Amino acid sequence: MQQHSSLSIPAQPDKVLTGDRATGPLHLGHYVGSLKQRIELQHRFEQTILVADMQGLTDNGHQPQKVAANILNVVADYLAVGIDPAKTTICLQSSIPALAELTMYYANLVSIARLERNPTVKNEINSKAFGRSIPAGFLTYPISQAADITAFKATLIPVGDDQLPMLEQTNEIVRKLNQIAQDEVLVECRPLLSHMTRLPSVDGKSKMSKTMGNTIMLGSSEQDISKAVKAMYTDPTHININDPGRVEGNVVFTYLDAFHPDLQYVAELKSHYRAGGLGDGKTKTILEECLQSLLAPIRERRALLLADKAQLVSILKEGTAKAREESDGVLRRVKTAFGLNLF
């Protein structure tokens, strides 16, 4: 876990695309894993953030309200943490028809066998226990991601290494399409890998999940933050304060690493904890103070933003209009590659 990693970014003017499936409000895992980076990136690159509502439906087709109800929550989360709509294009997937159209064209260039081999999809299918009833939209979502990436001419995609197969799939489509077109219609993308590991859940057992109640949302109340920190998994063998304690796997320290601004101080805390004499009550108090001061202004801005939904809609609409223009241009070129440019 290291959020101050120096990212290796080439000199040429790249375009960055990121996004989130709008299946819930964002949490601290999103913050350290991606939002903080986007706040930096928007000053250095042309950046698009896609609110992926259609992709959210690929495994929520029968409970679509889970997606619809969260679109504005996610936009509010972006703005509350400091994503600036004047610098970053925030757009809504379902209102950009070219993305669906590009997906249809690309689907002719990818075999079912290739999709089934995709390790990311394989893992996700296993974790969701779809069995034989994988929705078609879910198996084919790497094609839809390729549409998203290419529609905005994105060349630099911030991802974890578990997502690398998705980018490979995109680049395969890019090469096939360019071969058909005998021209460089689409551009290949590269990953922007960070050294960030996934933030564990409060209980230390799994990925953060709102439904499992073991995560801290960006909009969590002071009380909820306090409760979550108190419930954090530490070192079960560290029974008396004077016993030596384990830092590895201790969620409190993982969060301190991720969020405390003073790394030197955290290093000292770790030594003290390992040696014995530092209680979990104390480390939790330090972490809670740190999280409360991080989240208080975010929570406040978020509430203000959500109190004016019309403004949020207007920001999203404006970004979407810009995104449509760009993606329509790419679609035109792809259709031309297939000879479909009658009108």
Next chain:
Amino acid sequence: MQQHSSLSIPAQPDKVLTGDRATGPLHLGHYVGSLKQRIELQHRFEQTILVADMQGLTDNGHQPQKVAANILNVVADYLAVGIDPAKTTICLQSSIPALAELTMYYANLVSIARLERNPTVKNEINSKAFGRSIPAGFLTYPISQAADITAFKATLIPVGDDQLPMLEQTNEIVRKLNQIAQDEVLVECRPLLSHMTRLPSVDGKSKMSKTMGNTIMLGSSEQDISKAVKAMYTDPTHININDPGRVEGNVVFTYLDAFHPDLQYVAELKSHYRAGGLGDGKTKTILEECLQSLLAPIRERRALLLADKAQLVSILKEGTAKAREESDGVLRRVKTAFGLNLF
């Protein structure tokens, strides 16, 4: 083979959708199997004909020119046989974004296993020898067909019985979507089955196929028609004129059944042929006269139409604009069913 079958059509105002994959100019098989019926249907129903260029790409992704080059040929074929653009909406699939968008939404409601069980798709996959490399767009094309049918609120679909599983798939999607919406957003469709069997190829062996050179196109020249009739498979055991001949499997008689206006006369010819004394030269001359007189005006109109491509484009564009309006309305309702109606 019986093109004068009385079709059982209910009294309520149905909407009819048909279409053709734009992978080649249309031939006599299309004419008896579907175009003749559409000419009748346009007087009785609101009818839409979809030039399915995107669907044509599902198995031609790597040779897209096969599709692009045939779009206007197909439109010219329609008009040449008597499809009236004032009565029938002729539209181009790739220029109707709602079709791709609906496909994406419906893909979340259909499992891969369900698609793999579809008998029509199974047969087509076998006949194309895709093996494990079925393009995703091909396996999922029943979903795209459901989008086509529902986008135009079509309730009556002229099909052969081999296509019934496609309509079942569509109606499954309709029911699932309506259940999610808790409203009748989409309407189910019914097949309009005709008693028409498939017109065999000239050699009597297979489906008509332009590439195999054993078919008669609507635009075939006088010479090509003559050549095709002369090459027709008859009865290989009918060596001397006075021998009794077989009518069953004799392509000349199958075509006479399908195209000769005087059924009584064809019945007499059959008796004569069976009894012996009627030569293949004679039956072929009768058939050729019949086909030449059918196709001469069609060929002429077709050539005139193709000489003014701008007019064809304009007709297709106008139909497409109308189709977009209708399909955009359906898409809005489907998106609303998924809660996606922010703007």
